[in-house]
Amino acid sequence: MKSVNILLTLSVLALATFIASAYDPSPLQDFCVAIDDPNKTLFVNGKFCKDPKLVKAEDFFTYGLNNPGDTNNPIGSNVTTVNVDQIAGLNTLGVSLVRIDYAPYGQNPPHTHPRATEILVVVEGTLYVGFVTSNQDGNRLFTKVLNKGDVFVFPIGLIHFQFNPGHYPAVAFAGLGSQNPGVIPIAKSIFGSNPAINPEILAKAFQLDQKVVKQLQKKFWVDPN
Ligand SMILES: *[C@@H]1O[C@H](CO)[C@@H](O)[C@H](O)[C@H]1NC(C)=O
Ligand SMILES: *[C@@H]1O[C@H](CO)[C@@H](O)[C@H](O)[C@H]1NC(C)=O
Numbered sequence: 001m002k003s004v005n006i007l008l009t010l011s012v013l014a015l016a017t018f019i020a021s022a023y024d025p026s027p028l029q030d031f032c033v034a035i036d037d038p039n040k041t042l043f044v045n046g047k048f049c050k051d052p053k054l055v056k057a058e059d060f061f062t063y064g065l066n067n068p069g070d071t072n073n074p075i076g077s078n079v080t081t082v083n084v085d086q087i088a089g090l091n092t093l094g095v096s097l098v099r100i101d102y103a104p105y106g107q108n109p110p111h112t113h114p115r116a117t118e119i120l121v122v123v124e125g126t127l128y129v130g131f132v133t134s135n136q137d138g139n140r141l142f143t144k145v146l147n148k149g150d151v152f153v154f155p156i157g158l159i160h161f162q163f164n165p166g167h168y169p170a171v172a173f174a175g176l177g178s179q180n181p182g183v184i185p186i187a188k189s190i191f192g193s194n195p196a197i198n199p200e201i202l203a204k205a206f207q208l209d210q211k212v213v214k215q216l217q218k219k220f221w222v223d224p225n
Contacts, residue, residue, distance in 0.1 A: 031089055031091070033050040033059045050088070067080075069100075075106060075222050077102045079224045084096070097175055099171070100171070102169060103164070106163075107161060108163075110161045112160070113154075114181075114184060117177045121174070122147060122148055124148060126145065126165060127145070129161065130161060132159045187216075
């Protein structure tokens with residue numbers, strides 16, 4: 001009986017170890033700086049990687065996040081991204097960064113990141129932020145008013161937004177749990193798809209008149225990203 005228990009414990013432990021290592025991002029090496037020239041590659045790990053001997057400090061560097069993005073657009077926000085496209089050395093490492101600028105009453109409209117949780121800190125002004133949970137959780141809305149120094153988390157995949165309710169510009173920085181988090185702006189993806197989704201489908205899905213759907217599909221959908 002005792003040996004059966006030990007055997008069971010051991011196999012559960014082995015399974016747990018297997019699951020953990022299967023889930024870990026596991027870069028397998030210190031870094032894998034993405035490279036476009038396949039002739040100069042050495043290791044393959046998802047993407048081609050630059051020969052580590054040729055890697056320089058510049059591969060892990062970018063600059064300019066002190067500069068505000070231009071918020072002079074219909075939604076009044078601008079996202080400056082720092083992901084694997086800006087820093088090739090982020091490849092496989094599972095993190096990235098954004099700076100978000102908000103005009104007075106500007107917003108970062110409802111969107112999701114398919115591959116990343118986001119943690120946001122307000123460094124200037126005030127933001128009203130929120131996310132909506134999935135069907136399984138009853139589509140609950142979680143919101144918060146954030147002031148300078150406040151931090152908020154948007155869990156991976158959930159629809160979220162930020163709105164600046166103040167008379168002054170606001171600035172936030174956010175870390176994301178992927179070197180390539182991706183972004184799906186809800187309104188732009190649905191009504192600004194290329195080619196357009198059949199208006200009949202959207203009319204039924206959104207309980208709208210087809211005329212309204214067609215009007216929405218004619219609009220220009222600004223993407224702050
Ligand atoms: C890679 O090498 C091949 C064969 O030597 C050459 O034809 C090709 O132009 C090279 N590609 C680049 C991007 O340098
Ligand atoms: C965001 O700001 C940058 C830098 O000022 C600008 O080039 C870009 O067009 C802006 N994007 C939007 C959507 O306004």
